[in-house]
Amino acid sequence: MSTEAYQLTAIIIYMVAMLVIGWYSYRKTSNLTDYMLGGRSLGPAVTALSAGAADMSGWLLMGLPGAIYLSGMGQAWIAIGLTIGAYCNWLFVAPRLRVYTQVSNDSITIPSYLESRLKQSSRLLRVASGLIILLFFTFYVSSGMVAGGVFFESSFGLDYHTGLLVVSGVVxxxxxxxGFLAVSYTDFLQGLLMFLALIAVPIFGLFMTGGIGETIDSIKEVNPTHLSLFAGTTVLGVISTLAWGLGYFGQPHIIVRFMAISSVKETKQARRIGIGWMMLSLGGAIATALVGVAYYQQNPDLSLTSPEAVFIALGQIIFHPFIGGLMLAAVLAAVMSTISSQLIVTSSALVEDLYKAIIKTDASDKTYVNLGRLAVLLVSILAAALAWRENDTILKLVSFAWAGFGASFGPTILLSLYWKKITSAGALSGMIVGAITVVVWGSIDSLTSTLYEIVPGFALALITTVVVSLMTYKPNAEIEKEFDETVRLLNEERK
Incomplete structure (x- = not known):
């Protein structure tokens, strides 16, 4: 068999495994809560790895190693910021959100939780939240489809549109x-594949570069400051990269995992698994880049087509073509896991937060599940249409959308979990201010090059939410009762 045949075989096995998991999950899905939230039955390992896989996307295996390879360890601050943000998300958001969403009308989406938590009868907050999710995630999904098309184009020489259709069709x-079970189980498998690949490449790569000492010497020959965390950085630059961690509090496709875990007690174990996976995976991505610098310094006759391809290139050099194919599958897994997570959240926003909120029909669960499936199909078609013309500007929207979600939802989620006096007017005002700030700041190059838009967006949204809430606060016995009940249940489960 040729190298490409081995690689394609590995990719096909991976794709078939994803479809088998989808079929298995289909047989276990019977109602809307199952379809949108997996019946709140996820174990800690599945919750942790599926959240990590949904979060990282192709950035983990291509973007981060490429940045470190090209510019050095100064680019690692974003990994540090993400790790701190993810840890705080697991520690402060996960347990409370799991309990509060069940206490407050057994909410199964973020917008329905906010509406129920704040007792807003007009449905304005829920609809606005659903529209924000629908808007950003349609482009998010589209960017993933673009990445899938480019992956097949660059790895196998296939037509871009063929690759896009293959990835889109399977996902x-x-x-x-x-539904949600299929997304979570496939994300778990994809997260495991990504983790193993990111550990294997740098470990075996070190044998090729002569060990740690020779690798470090080779890196320093390329650039003496390549291993410095501070070379080429500025104070605002470090703040901007660390601030990526703020985005976690408002990412619907990540925090929805907290709502689906089987119990609060499981969140502690899930946090340990999730953060352990994240630290080792990020460390593996950074180590891959550094080994790549040393390897290409020691082999000047070889050249790298693109810094972002360093993980893929080393995987093909080090391993048998079939294992190399699994390395390619790991990249594909990173892309597909994020697409699927965003699709299911967008589907839930369409059905649970827009259709049910506006139409207000009393249909059967089977009808709503089928509507959820229809929503997945419609959003996928729209996203594929946006991705049909390969467009780099869509890919750039990933960081923009991360800031948009973090600034608009983050402060509201945190305050809703920890502050009794937050009001629907405060939450809505804060979300609007956060979103507008990100849009305006993000569209001015001189501002974005100085400070990442999530920083002013998050800060202004937080201030606005607090100020407007204090101005509009009125005691509400039902809100007080649910808040106290959440705290009581948390304390009981932690004993």
Missing amino acids: VAYTLFG
Whole structure:
């Protein structure tokens, strides 16, 4: 067999495994809560790895190693910021959100939770939240499809559109039929594949570069400051990269995992697994880049087509073509896991937060599940249409959308979990201010090059939410009762 044949075999096995998981999850899905939230039955390992896989996307295996390879360890601050943000998210958001969403009308989406938590009868907050999710995630999904098309184009020389259709078809199939369970189980497997690949490449790569000492010497020959965390950085630059961690509090496709875990007690174990996976995976991505610098310094006759391809290139050099194919599957897994997570959250926003909130029909669960599947299909078609013309500006929207979600939802989620006096007017005002700040700041190059837009967006949203809430606060016995009940249940489960 040729190298490409081995690689394609590995990719096909991976794709078939995803479809089998989708079929298995389809058989376990019977109602809307199952389809949108997996029946709140996820174990800690599945919750942790599925949240990590949904979070990282292709950035973990391509973007981060490429940045470190090209510019040095100064680019690692974003990994540090993300790790701190993810840890705080697991520690402060996960347990409370798991309990509060069940206490407050057994909410199964973030917008429905906010509406129920703040007792807003007009549905304005829920609809606005649903629209924000629908808008940002349609482009988010589209960017993932672009990445899938480019992956097949660059790895196998396939037509861009063929690659886009293959990736989109498989992801849509298992997400559409299997719902949240399929997304979570496939994300777990994809997270495991990404983790093993990121550990294996730098470890075996070190044998090729002569060990740690020779690797460090080779890196210093390329650039004496390449291993410095501070070379080429500024104070505002470090703040901007660390601030990526703020985005976690407002990412619907990540925090929805907290709502689906089987119990609060499981969140502690899930946090340990999730943060352990994240630290080792990020460390592996950084180590891959550094080993790559040393390897290409020691082999000047070889050249790297693109810094972002360093993980893929080393995987093909080090391992047998079939294992190299699994390394390619790991990249594909990173892309597909994020697409599927965003699709299911967008589907839930369409059905649970827009259709049910506006139409207000009393249909059967089976009808709503089928509507959820239809929503997945419609959003996928729209996203694929946006991705049909390969467009780098869509890919750039990933960091923009991360800031948008973090600034608009983050402060509201945190305050809703820890502060009794937050009001629907305060939450809505803060979300609008956060979103507008990100849009305005992010569209001015001189501002974005100085400070990442999530910093002013998050700060102004937080201030606005607090100020407007204090101005509009009125005691509400039901809100007080639910808040106290959440705290009581948390304390009981932690004993």
